[in-house]
Amino acid sequence: MEEGEAMRLGSLTLSVLCAVLLFPALLAAQNADLRGAWQVESYVLVDGARHQVDGLMLFSESDWAVVYFVKDEAGQPRRGAGEGGPYTRDGDQLVLLRDYLVIASETIGTLPEIPLRFDIPGVTDQVVEECRLEVDGDRIMIEFPSGNRMGFRRSSGP
Structure with missing residues (x-):
């Protein structure tokens, strides 16, 4: 040879x-099992801005819910949101179907003010967010269609 x-x-x-x-x-x-609770660890906007964030995301077999608060430099919450609905997953593709939303926000850096808003089925249309999912052991990163990314650490579940 x-x-x-x-x-x-x-x-x-x-x-x-x-x-x-x-x-x-x-x-x-x-194929990692997402079921359980995930503590929010990071929130990075598409423009690179990083924000302090606190919250929890829950996944069941077919539904998701998240509540989170974005804090200002002093650690005070200035944006709060609760969202949820069904989801599907295929490998690194995570599709969040948002049926429920409550959100309000002051301006925080490049995040704009958002007046108090409520979305519910039958009153507002379902929002489809086709996201990219990265799984690394007990941590996940979700990249939303906007390019913003949220990182989570598993706090309970399988």
Whole structure:
């Protein structure tokens, strides 16, 4: 066997070995069970602005709910929201169907003021948010269609 062939065979063998060893871990992360409670850890806007945030997101077999508060530099809550509805998931694609929303906000950095608002089925249309989901053990990151990202740490559940 020539040296070039041996190197190609070695590279191919290494590639196959990496795929065999890494694929189960990637598959497990994509199929990780979301059911349970997730503590909000981070909120990063598409413009790179980071905000202090506190809250909790819950997933059941088919429904989700979140309550969160965005704080100002002094740690005071200036935006609050509660949202929920059904969801679907396919690998790293998380589709949040929002049936319920209550939100109000003062201006915080680049986050605009939002007057108190209520959305409920039968009065407002369902909102569909096609998100990207990253799973890393007991942490998840959700990237919303806006490009904003929220990070969570599992606090209870499977």
